[in-house]
Amino acid sequence: MNRAPEEVVEQLPEPMVQRPGPDASLLIRQAKVLDPVAGLDGTFDILVEDGRIAELADAGSLKTGNGMEVIEADGLHVFPAFFDPHVHLRTPGQEHKEDLETGTRAAAAGGYAGILLMANTSPPVSSPADISALRHQAETEASVPVGFMATVTRDMKGTELTDMSELREAGAVGFTDDGLPITDPGIMRKALQYQRMCGGTIALHEEDPDLSAGGVMHEGDISMALGLRGVPSISESVMISRDAAIAGYEGGRIQVQHLSATESIEAVRRAKKEGVQISAEVTPHHLCLTDEAVRSLDANRHKMNPPLRTENDRQALIEALKDGTIDCIATDHAPHAPHEKEVPYEAAMMGVTGLETAFSSVYTELVKPGIISLALLIEKLGCGGIPFDIEPFTLKAGSTANLCLIDLEAEWVVGEDGYESRSHNSWCEGERLNGRVLMTVANGQIAYRLRSFSMGVA
Amino acid sequence: MKHLLDIADLDREQVETLLDRADSFAEVTRRDIKKVPTLRGQTVVTLFYESSTRTSSSFELAAKRLSADVVSVKASGSSVDKGESLKDTVETLSAYDPAAIVIRHPYAGAASMLTDWVGASVINAGDGMHQHPSQALLDVFTLRNRLGSLEGRNIWIVGDVLHSRVARSNIAAFQLMGAEVTVCGPPTLIPRGIESTGCRVKYSLDDLEEADVIYLLRMQHERMGENFVPSIREYARLFQVNERRLGPRQLVMHPGPVNRGVEIGSRVIDSDQSLISDQVASGLAVRMAILYELLTRTGDAAGETPAGPVPIGEPA
Numbered sequence: 064m065n066r067a068p069e070e071v072v073e074q075l076p077e078p079m080v081q082r083p084g085p086d087a088s089l090l091i092r093q094a095k096v097l098d099p100v101a102g103l104d105g106t107f108d109i110l111v112e113d114g115r116i117a118e119l120a121d122a123g124s125l126k127t128g129n130g131m132e133v134i135e136a137d138g139l140h141v142f143p144a145f146f147d148p149h150v151h152l153r154t155p156g157q158e159h160k161e162d163l164e165t166g167t168r169a170a171a172a173g174g175y176a177g178i179l180l181m182a183n184t185s186p187p188v189s190s191p192a193d194i195s196a197l198r199h200q201a202e203t204e205a206s207v208p209v210g211f212m213a214t215v216t217r218d219m220k221g222t223e224l225t226d227m228s229e230l231r232e233a234g235a236v237g238f239t240d241d242g243l244p245i246t247d248p249g250i251m252r253k254a255l256q257y258q259r260m261c262g263g264t265i266a267l268h269e270e271d272p273d274l275s276a277g278g279v280m281h282e283g284d285i286s287m288a289l290g291l292r293g294v295p296s297i298s299e300s301v302m303i304s305r306d307a308a309i310a311g312y313e314g315g316r317i318q319v320q321h322l323s324a325t326e327s328i329e330a331v332r333r334a335k336k337e338g339v340q341i342s343a344e345v346t347p348h349h350l351c352l353t354d355e356a357v358r359s360l361d362a363n364r365h366k367m368n369p370p371l372r373t374e375n376d377r378q379a380l381i382e383a384l385k386d387g388t389i390d391c392i393a394t395d396h397a398p399h400a401p402h403e404k405e406v407p408y409e410a411a412m413m414g415v416t417g418l419e420t421a422f423s424s425v426y427t428e429l430v431k432p433g434i435i436s437l438a439l440l441i442e443k444l445g446c447g448g449i450p451f452d453i454e455p456f457t458l459k460a461g462s463t464a465n466l467c468l469i470d471l472e473a474e475w476v477v478g479e480d481g482y483e484s485r486s487h488n489s490w491c492e493g494e495r496l497n498g499r500v501l502m503t504v505a506n507g508q509i510a511y512r513l514r515s516f517s518m519g520v521a
Numbered sequence: 522m523k524h525l526l527d528i529a530d531l532d533r534e535q536v537e538t539l540l541d542r543a544d545s546f547a548e549v550t551r552r553d554i555k556k557v558p559t560l561r562g563q564t565v566v567t568l569f570y571e572s573s574t575r576t577s578s579s580f581e582l583a584a585k586r587l588s589a590d591v592v593s594v595k596a597s598g599s600s601v602d603k604g605e606s607l608k609d610t611v612e613t614l615s616a617y618d619p620a621a622i623v624i625r626h627p628y629a630g631a632a633s634m635l636t637d638w639v640g641a642s643v644i645n646a647g648d649g650m651h652q653h654p655s656q657a658l659l660d661v662f663t664l665r666n667r668l669g670s671l672e673g674r675n676i677w678i679v680g681d682v683l684h685s686r687v688a689r690s691n692i693a694a695f696q697l698m699g700a701e702v703t704v705c706g707p708p709t710l711i712p713r714g715i716e717s718t719g720c721r722v723k724y725s726l727d728d729l730e731e732a733d734v735i736y737l738l739r740m741q742h743e744r745m746g747e748n749f750v751p752s753i754r755e756y757a758r759l760f761q762v763n764e765r766r767l768g769p770r771q772l773v774m775h776p777g778p779v780n781r782g783v784e785i786g787s788r789v790i791d792s793d794q795s796l797i798s799d800q801v802a803s804g805l806a807v808r809m810a811i812l813y814e815l816l817t818r819t820g821d822a823a824g825e826t827p828a829g830p831v832p833i834g835e836p837a
Binding site: 291406407408441 | 606607608626627628629630631633634648649650651652684689713714715717718752
C-alpha cells in the first residue's frame with residue numbers, strides 16, 4: 064500500500080529520548096508560580112503524583128500524607144522547565160569535553176527539561192544509523208530528554224545532502240550544520256526543497272567565511288586595538304538575508320541560530336514581515352556581554368562564534384527579544400577542555416558553556432535591573448522547541464511534570480562549587496549571580512537537586 | 522613596573538625615566554669595557570616563537586651587557602617543534618628560576634598569559650599583531666635624541682598598519698609623548714576603528730609635507746597573495762617614500778627589515794635623514810634600560826638595591 068508523505072510524517076518516532084527512572088511524587092507548598100503558557104501568576108501548592116502535575120491548588124490548601132516528599136517553597140519560585148534548542152554535548156568522539164551524561168546533568172542544573180543536540184560531533188551525525196545509536200545511548204545516559212539534530216550536508220562538507228527523509232524516520236528532530244555555515248546557496252535551496260517532503264526545521268549558523276576571513280572577535284575599535292582579526296557584523300547578516308530569500312522562495316522553514324548583530328536583527332525582522340517562516344535564537348552571553356570583555360583576552364570565557372559584539376548590538380538584541388523578532392534564548396552550550404582554551408586567544412577553540420547559568424545570568428543582568436520582565440525571561444527560556452514543533456512545558460494540572468524550583472534571592476559564585484558539565488569554559492566563571500536552580504523535574508523524573516538543598520518528608 | 526606588555530600600561534613619566542636610564546646605558550656602550558655587573562647571578566630567558574634578528578639579538582646582548590646569564594630558546598629545533606604547549610614550555614623554563622622571560626609569539630596576548638603562569642618579569646617582544654613595546658620605546662628614544670622632544674611633532678606612519686604590532690604600540694607611544702599621529706596606506710591595510718586611537722587617516726601621500734617624521738612599515742610580500750594590494754608595483758608607486766617625496770627637514774624611520782625599492786627608496790635609507798641605523802643602536806640601550814627597570818625594582822628578592830650601572834672591576 065502506498066502511503067502519502069503526510070502519513071510518513073505521522074510515523075516519526077518520539078523526538079525526545081531520556082533514561083527511564085522513577086516517577087516523581089512530591090508536594091511543593093506555597094510556591095510562587097509563573098507560567099506564561101497557562102497564564103498563571105500567583106502563589107500555589109503543587110501536587111506532583113507519578114510524574115504528573117496532579118493538582119495546582121490555592122496556597123496552603125493541600126495536605127500531606129503517605130510519606131510523600133514535601134517542599135516548603137515559601138519564598139521560592141516554580142516555573143515550567145526550560146527548553147534549549149541549541150546544545151553541543153560532544154558525543155560521539157569528543158567525550159573529553161562533555162558527554163550525554165555530564166551534559167544532561169548540566170542541563171538539569173540549569174532548570175532545563177529538554178535540549179536539542181547539535182550534529183557537529185566527531186564524526187558528525189549524518190546517517191540514520193548515527194541517530195539510532197545516539198538515541199539508544201541516550202536511553203541509558205540522558206537524565207533530561209534530548210533530541211538529536213542531523214547534519215544538512217554529509218559530514219558537514221557542504222557539498223551533498225544527507226539522507227534527510229531516512230534521518231527523520233530514524234528520529235532526527237531537525238537539521239543543522241551548526242559550527243559551519245552552508246556556503247553553497249544551491250545546496251541550501253535543495254535542502255529546503257527536500258524539507259517540503261520530510262519536514263524538519265533547518266537551523267542555520269549564519270556566517271560568510273570569506274567575510275569572516277579567519278576573524279576571532281567582533282571587528283571594531285577593540286579588535287583594532289588588540290591586533291586581532293575581526294569578524295564584521297555583515298558576515299552574519301548577508302547570509303541571513305540570502306537564506307531568508309531562499310526560504311521565502313521555497314516556502315521553507317529556517318531557524319537562525321545565535322543572532323549577534325544589529326544588521327542581522329534587521330534581516331530577520333524584514334523576513335518575518337515578508338512572511339518567511341523564520342525564527343531566531345539569541346544566547347545569554349550575547350545578551351549580557353560585549354566585545355569590551357575581550358580586552359581580557361580570556362579565551363576560556365570570551366571566545367565564541369559568533370563573537371561578542373558592541374553595546375549597540377547588545378541593546379538591539381534586548382529590544383528584539385522584547386518585540387518578538389527573536390523567538391527564544393538558546394545557550395549554544397559549547398564545552399571545551401582546558402588545553403583547548405588555556406592557550407593564546409587566537410589559538411583557542413571557539414565556544415563557551417551556558418546551560419548551568421542561562422537563567423541566573425540573564426536574571427541577574429536583565430531582569431533584576433528591570434530591563435526585561437521575569438515573565439519574558441521564563442517565556443523565552445521555555446519556548447525554544449516551538450520551531451521544531453515541540454510545545455513549551457506548562458504547569459497546568461494533568462500535564463507531565465516539567466518544572467524547576469528556583470530561589471531568586473540566592474547568590475552564588477559560578478564555578479565555586481565546580482560544574483556539572485565536564486568542561487569549565489563558562490562565560491560566567493567567577494561571576495556572582497542571583498537566582499539559583501534548586502531542583503528540576505524533567506519528564507516526570509527528578510533530574511536535579513542542588514546538593515545543599517534538602518527537603519522534608521511528611 | 523614588573524612586566525612590559527603594552528604601551529598602554531605606561532605613563533609619560535615612566536617612559537621619560539626609562540629613557541633617561543637608557544641614556545646612561547648608551548654612555549656605557551661607548552666605553553671600552555661595555556659590561557656592567559648589575560644583573561650578575563640573574564637569568565634571562567628569551568623565548569622566540571617567530572623569526573627575529575634585531576629584537577632577539579639586542580635583548581640577548583642587553584642581558585649579557587648587564588652580566589645576566591642568558592638562555593635563548595627558539596621555537597624551531599626545540600620541544601615546541603614536538604608539539605609542546607606554550608604553558609608547558611614556559612613551566613619547564615621556569616625551573617631555571619629566571620628573573621625575566623622575553624617572549625615573542627605569533628598570537629596576541631601570549632606575553633600577558635605568561636604573567637599568570639610564572640613569577641618572572643615578562644617582557645613582550647612582540648605578540649601577534651598586538652604590541653611590540655620595546656620597539657616603540659626605542660623609537661621614542663631615537664626621536665628624543667634627535668629632536669629633543671616629541672611634543673607637537675607630526676608623525677606619519679605609512680604602510681601596512683592592519684597587520685602591524687609596531688604601528689599599534691607606536692601610535693600609543695608617540696601620542697603619549699605628545700606627538701600628533703597620522704596613519705597612511707591603502708584602505709585595505711588600515712584597520713577599521715583606527716580613528717578611535719585619536720590618529721588621523723590618509724589614503725595618499727599628497728599631504729606628506731606636513732610630517733616631521735615619516736615612520737615606514739614593512740610591506741610584506743605575502744599580503745599581495747591575500748589581495749590586500751593588487752600589486753607591489755602599484756603599491757610602490759602610490760606609497761613609496763623616496764627622495765622625490767621626501768622634504769629636506771623630514772626624518773625617516775623604519776623598524777626593519779626594509780624592502781628596498783618597495784616602501785622606501787634606496788637612497789632614502791642611506792641618507793642623513795634616515796634614522797634607521799640609530800634605531801638599531803638605540804635598541805640595545807633601551808633594552809638594557811628595560812631589563813634594569815624591571816629586574817632591579819626596590820624591595821625585591823634579597824633586598825638588594827643596585828645603585829645603577831657600575832663598570833665591572835669598580836666597587837658596586
